[in-house]
Amino acid sequence: METSVFDRIRVNLLAKRHSLAEWLRSTPARTRQIRLGPTAEPALRAHLNKLDTAIAEIEEGTLGRCQVCHEYVDPELLEMDYTASVCLDHFSDDERRLLEADLELAQKVQKALLPQHAPTIPGLELAIFSRPAQIVGGDYFDFFHFADDSHGLAIADVAGHGMSASLLMASLQTALRTLVPTTDSPVEVLQHLNRFFVHNVHFTTFVTLFLACFDPATQTLTYGNAGHNPPLLYCRQENGGDSINWLQPTGAAIGLVEEFKIGTETATLAHGDILLLYTDGVTEAMNAGEDQFGRERLAALVHQAAELPAKELVQAIRQEVQAFTEGEALADDTTIVVAKVNGAG
Numbered sequence: 276m277e278t279s280v281f282d283r284i285r286v287n288l289l290a291k292r293h294s295l296a297e298w299l300r301s302t303p304a305r306t307r308q309i310r311l312g313p314t315a316e317p318a319l320r321a322h323l324n325k326l327d328t329a330i331a332e333i334e335e336g337t338l339g340r341c342q343v344c345h346e347y348v349d350p351e352l353l354e355m356d357y358t359a360s361v362c363l364d365h366f367s368d369d370e371r372r373l374l375e376a377d378l379e380l381a382q383k384v385q386k387a388l389l390p391q392h393a394p395t396i397p398g399l400e401l402a403i404f405s406r407p408a409q410i411v412g413g414d415y416f417d418f419f420h421f422a423d424d425s426h427g428l429a430i431a432d433v434a435g436h437g438m439s440a441s442l443l444m445a446s447l448q449t450a451l452r453t454l455v456p457t458t459d460s461p462v463e464v465l466q467h468l469n470r471f472f473v474h475n476v477h478f479t480t481f482v483t484l485f486l487a488c489f490d491p492a493t494q495t496l497t498y499g500n501a502g503h504n505p506p507l508l509y510c511r512q513e514n515g516g517d518s519i520n521w522l523q524p525t526g527a528a529i530g531l532v533e534e535f536k537i538g539t540e541t542a543t544l545a546h547g548d549i550l551l552l553y554t555d556g557v558t559e560a561m562n563a564g565e566d567q568f569g570r571e572r573l574a575a576l577v578h579q580a581a582e583l584p585a586k587e588l589v590q591a592i593r594q595e596v597q598a599f600t601e602g603e604a605l606a607d608d609t610t611i612v613v614a615k616v617n618g619a620g
């Protein structure tokens with residue numbers, strides 16, 4: 276199995292171990308008792324031991340080795356259960372069906388949250404690509420209608436990966452889909468979201484979120500950027516040149532700070548302009564020398580490929596990132612949304 280899969284599992288196991296141990300260390304005895312209910316504390320110690328064993332096995336290269344055929348089990352199986360030690364093939368039909376159903380469920384839960392196709396927005400040509408680094412991820416993008424029927428575009432990145440990040444993403448989606456149709460203002464939505472999440476005990480991390488509203492009649496883009504990687508706006512100039520603008524954050528990430536202040540920005544778009552939304556899986560993609568793909572490479576590529584249809588531009592970005600990382604597996608969830616202005620309003 277590729278070492279990068281194990282690197283990723285190792286990082287997650289260490290994080291899991293750290294947070295469990297930290298909880299155990301810092302939580303008062305009475306609270307610990309409530310959290311554990313009728314279960315005795317040794318059961319939690321046993322969980323920590325299991326993690327330690329798995330981490331040690333990764334170092335030895337024995338984690339995920341099948342007890343029957345001694346090959347490595349399917350990485351997806353191992354990511355769902357790091358104690359997996361028998362290939363699906365060796366199970367009885369009934370057992371295998373159960374496991375396969377679990378794997379399928381994990382993938383479905385994730386997929387159901389993200390739009391499967393780009394919607395039709397008059398005046399824009401849209402293309403999307405999104406792939407989680409694990410079976411489930413923490414990237415989110417979506418399309419909405421604001422109260423005045425203008426078109427909403429969102430891209431978000433929940434800190435962390437895997438199942439817990441994707442559950443937070445699910446509640447973010449519900450909140451956005453509830454809030455957006457009630458207002459014309461992206462920033463109002465962002466403010467409301469922060470109020471809602473900042474002191475919520477279940478919201479254990481923060482979310483970067485870029486939320487924009489596009490009015491096809493005026494070709495105006497109004498947006499707020501809550502700590503998300505600056506989207507790229509490529510604009511053509513009248514003299515035949517072009518310019519690249521980065522839509523910098525106008526406020527902090529959702530759930531990160533106590534005093535949340537966020538500004539609104541607007542941009543007027545013209546035929547041929549390109550709005551590129553992405554998550555850090557693109558710009559922070561790393562090659563073997565640990566260089567990051569970076570924003571400059573992304574800008575140079577868009578400049579070069581600005582004439583391509585949206586779909587082909589997404590394709591070109593994926594290929595360039597892949598060539599850069601020389602086939603290193605994705606370390607982070609990766610999402611790309613390209614919106615190209617095609618004039619007719």
Ligand SMILES: [Zn+2]
Binds near residue numbers: 342344361362365
């Ligand atoms: Zn096997």
